[in-house]
Amino acid sequence: MKATFVLTPAEARRLIAKAVIQTPEFQKAWKDAYVLLAGGTTNAFIAQELGYEVEPGLCTVGSSTDGLLCVTEPSSRKSFPNVFYKGQPVDKTIAEALQDYHADTVIIKGANAFDQDGHVGVITSGFNGGTVPNFIGYMTSKGLKWICPVGYEKMVPSVPAASRALGGASHIDISMGADPGLYCLSSADILTEVEAIQAMFRCDAKVVCAGGIGSSEGAHYWAVDGEEADIKALVEFLEKNIKGEPPVKGNKGNCANCRYPGCKYNGLKPDELPEWMKKRGIEK
Secondary structure, eight states, X not given: OEEEEEEXXXXXXXXXXXXXXXXXXXHHHHHHSEEEEOSSHXXXXXXXXXXXXXXXXXXXXXXXXXXXXXXXXXXXXXXXXXXXXXXXXXXXXXXXXXXXXXXXXXXXXXXXXXXXXXXXXXXXXXXXXXXXXXXXXXXXXXXXXXXXXXXXXXXXXXXXXXXXXXXXXXXOSOBSSOOOEEEEEOOSEEEOHHHHHHHHHOOEEEEEEEOOSTTOTTOEEEXXXXXXXXXXXXXXXXXXXXXXXXXXXXXXXXXXXXXXXXXTTTTOOGGGSOHHHHXXXXXX
């Protein structure tokens, strides 16, 4: 049997979040080791699935929002616990938890890009490299599991090529937003809508087309094949648990307080913002 449907980016995040916490690796780590849940909007959906009432747009440092790459103001962030040990939040940093070695520890960190060759791209607009340096050395040297929840809205032709093309802040002459670099990493277990549907419903999902209007911007149209009982269970699940997920609210930083000197709009006061921002209703 075949089913077709559209998933918006927010609906895809919800589906992926539900799949992550059902993976055997997550369940084993939740029971016997550490689950390290980095900040980020998709991980905020996972935190919601674990019972935390959070607003995803407030749970990230950098984001693509309001038509530009930007960084949230620290005072606006209201995140979730990042370190869990045997299913309970603990007062440790990710780096401190990794020093307490457990073979079944799982790291969950989303991405800003991925490709079909298994690479993931993580934007680094933090001057110290952001979150990745806190775990990549421990993870690669000890062979820990990194689950990377990421939706097809972030698929690019080649992450290595994208990383080379971007180059990093010192190679960008004009940046309409924060001026970042891009990690190219290949050691993650990528979990997209495809893996989520396969794991939970034993069905084969393929992207048919993408994009749209009227809040379907960034959406993907899927064709899914499977046994009749599995397809019907998937459709019922989507209608009851996934469809209708509201878009993630943006959380743009304040241009007047911007810490990125390379941004074209750095230091602008509200009345100095460009006309395109004012057309979007941006007031800071």
